[in-house]
Amino acid sequence: MPQGTHTLSVPLSIETIWEFVQDMNNWAPLVPGYIEHEILNENESTWAFKGDLGFMKKTVKLKIDIKEWNEPSAVIFDLSGLSDNFKGGGYFKAEKVSDNETLMTGNLDITAGGMMGPMVNQILVKFVPQTATELTEAIVTKLCEDNNVPV
Amino acid sequence: MQNIQWEKEVDVIVLGTGGAALSAAIAAADNGASVLVLEKTHQIGGTTAYSGGVPWVPLNHYMKDQGFSDNREQVIAFIKRLTLGRAEESMIERFVDKGHEIFKFLDEEAQVRFKTPKTYPEYYRNLDEALKDGTRSLDPVPFDLNLIGDWGMHLRQNPIFPPLTLEEGGAIGSIDFTVVAERMQNNIVTMGRSLVGSLFKACLDRGVETLLNIAGKELIMGENGEVIGLIAETSEGEKKYFKANNGVILASGGFEWNKQLTKAFLKMDITHPVSPPGNEGDALMMAMKVGAALDNMSEAWWYPAMVDPTFEYEDNVMAQLGNGRNGPNSIVVNKHGRRFAHEGTTYNDLPRTFFNFDPVNIEFPNEAPVWLIFDQQLKDRELIITMTPGDPAPDWVDQAATLQELAEKVGVNAENLIDEVAKWNGYCEQQEDPDFHRGTIQFENLTGGGGNPEANLGKIEKGPFYALPIYLGALGTNGGPKIDGNGRVINFAGQPIQGLYAAGNASANPLGPIYPSAGGTIGPAMVFGFLAGEHAAKTTLVKSEV
Structure with missing residues (x-):
């Protein structure tokens, strides 16, 4: 199962991070290859983005279902392909280190199904951890910029 | 002319890294030439790597080994049946007579190897003149990309075909995606990538030097009208001058991605090329500038x-x-x-x-x-x-x-x-x-x-x-500078331009407007590329003073 987890230390309080993360509109454009998203309700949203698979780019549409909003420490979600046969999930977790330091972790776990599943999963083995890393780093960078603290 | 600061001086310069180019480089190196290969893009392999990598080679020894017979007169009659009089008989015969020898050499001396795909017959088998049993198409054997070291990372990806051989269903048939996944995991490549991988390894074994991200732009001519070198341009726009003592071989692909050229020459615009976007007619433009005769210009694969x-x-x-x-x-x-x-x-x-x-x-x-x-x-x-x-x-x-x-x-x-x-x-x-x-x-x-x-x-x-x-x-255009039986570019007077060669989609297809079966593109490309490399290495030009 292609998956990736990336953790970074952020020089901000866990509350500041939660305030940012709990509104999808804040970080949606930071998803690598982001095209658009639509929030259907508090827990459901649809997304389109262009994934850079290295040798080619693929536009995919997917649906995200938030399973848990655990303020201030975790957002856990499922995802499923609307344009292609894949499903999975992921989370953002925040762990307080001090009043001004938080460990932030992003996780993605995606598995392709259907006839082409074995081949697509070989591609995802590299793509998924790379995306988890890039998204986590992009969120941390944006948080630091918005709060005028060094990355 | 005396003031040129040459970046490098070699016997033979090859433009491009597809099947025609690498076959030319191997032949030139094996005949004693120092060889420099220039590739415009950041990846080796050209149109060949993007393709099924299948050459069509009449009378080849792989067929014989599998118990299939072939016949020279029948092959020539078959090709002529398809060309409808639009190809020169001498070029057809040259291809038929030299092709199988070259592929025997590549097998034995360069470890560039194939199999006869028994489940993949000739496309025109229903014609009277066609081969009925077996196939002249050759299926590259899987290649371990680790054998070319870091160059493996620079081998052009092939998003068209999965890493299966032709016989395994890589082009037609049911695909076993589990095998595909295993091959991807183990860096085993097939089809066009396999062919380029094995050709490139043979080049590395022969000391051929390859530079990426540098495109040939203009031929440098001597006072006797011979090609003595090349102006190339890096992807950063820096001009570099390379001296070629024996010749320059144009094998940098067709012009299907150049709208100006397709509009000028083709019957209709190719809106959807199935090839790498670097094929912008660089070789064609260089050849036109020095007076090359053109042929087959309204055709494409x-x-x-x-x-x-x-x-x-x-x-x-x-x-x-x-x-x-x-x-x-x-x-x-x-x-x-x-x-x-x-x-x-x-x-x-x-x-x-x-x-x-x-x-x-x-x-x-x-x-x-x-x-x-x-x-x-x-x-x-x-x-x-x-x-x-x-x-x-x-x-x-x-x-x-x-x-x-x-x-x-x-x-x-x-x-x-x-x-x-x-x-x-x-x-x-x-x-x-x-x-x-x-x-x-x-x-x-x-x-x-x-x-x-x-x-x-x-x-x-x-x-x-x-x-x-x-x-x-x-899959590419197949019109371009007209060549002779040694891959030499011919001028409008019907004479070879000394020191200038072309092969593959950078030249006019020597067999005219035909696609005889799988590999009808790469077969002639590799054969005339090889002949060009061999001839260039053996040639002593009448040189102008430089």
Whole structure:
């Protein structure tokens, strides 16, 4: 199962991070290859983005279902392909280190199904951890910029 | 001329890194030349790496080893049957006589190896002159990319074919995606990537130097009219001068990605090239500038391309090979909703019917896009582009409950389409297609024993109905500077331009406007590339003072 987890230390309080993360509109454009998203309700949203698979780019549409909003420490979600046969999930977790330091972790776990599943999963083995890393780093960078603290 | 600061001086410079280029480099190096290969893009492999990597080579020893016989006179008669008088007999004979020798050499001396794909026959097997048993197409054996070290990372990716051999179903047939996954994990490549990998390894073994991200721009001529070097430009725009003591071999691909050139030379615009975007006619422009005669300029290796618009390759929507036009439950219609050709012809032949002109209505009725019309039966049975049986049709595929609705959706004449499908279904009942003779040619049921009514005539009757556009695509152009039997570029006076060679899609196809079977592109490309490399290495030019 292609998956990736990336953790970074952020020089901000866990509350500041939660305030940012709990509104999808804040970080949606930071998803690598982001095209658009639509929030259907508090827990459901649809997304389109262009994934850079290295040798080619693929536009995919997917649906995200938030399973848990655990303020201030975790957002856990499922995802499923609307344009292609894949499903999975992921989370953002925040762990307080001090009043001004938080460990932030992003996780993605995606598995392709259907006839082409074995081949697509070989591609995802590299793509998924790379995306988890890039998204986590992009969120941390944006948080630091918005709060005028060094990355 | 005396003031040129040469970046490097070698005997032979080769432009490009596809099958023609690397064969030329191997031959030149084996004949004692120092060789420099310049590649415009950031990846090696060119059009060949992007392809099935199959050369078509008559009389080859792999066939003999498998117990298939071939015959020189029959091959020549077959090629002439296809060329319709549009190729020089001496070039046909040169290809037939030298090709098998070169592939024997590549096998024994360069470890560039193939198998006869027993399940993949000749495309025109139904013609009297064609080979009936076996095939002249050669299937590259899988190649371990680790054998070329870090260069493996620079081998052009092939998003068209999975890492299976031709015999394993890499081009036609059911794909075992588990094998595909294993090969990807273990860095084992096949088809075009395998061919380039093994050719490139042979180049490395011979000390051939390769530079990436540098394009040939202009030939440097001596006072006697001979080519003495080349001006090249790096991807950063820096000009560099390279001296070639024996010659420059142009093998940097065709011009299908250059709109100015395609508009000038082709019958219609190739809207969907199935090749790497670097093929912009660099070699053609250099050759024209020094007076090369041109040939075959209105031709290309045509392909009826299809598109899954969610895929991009190097910032362009990726044209793909598609599927579904040569089995039951589908037809191809033009914008008027009318069938216009046998849908199951070879990929090179179907697009030739796009150019038909209607002198009464003053139009090209079959101009692309034309439409693949099919029903749920085909959808349930075959992988079409990337649409897999069993999965819901993606939103980029037009579908409708009725043919009327489908025609209106895609802008095709509905009345005609309904009439055409009714006629087709009637032909399916009588198991005969008097309009275009479906079920009669080899290619429409290539790996299943050839076309026959049972395999190829099936009704379009089970909704929902689907429509997919088919575009004018090409695997590459095949017109360019005219060459002689040693790959030398000929001028308008019919004389060789000393020190200038061309091969592959950078030259005019020596066999004219034909695609004899799988590998009809790469076979002549490698053979005349090799001959060019050999001749250049052995040539002592009458040099101007430099």
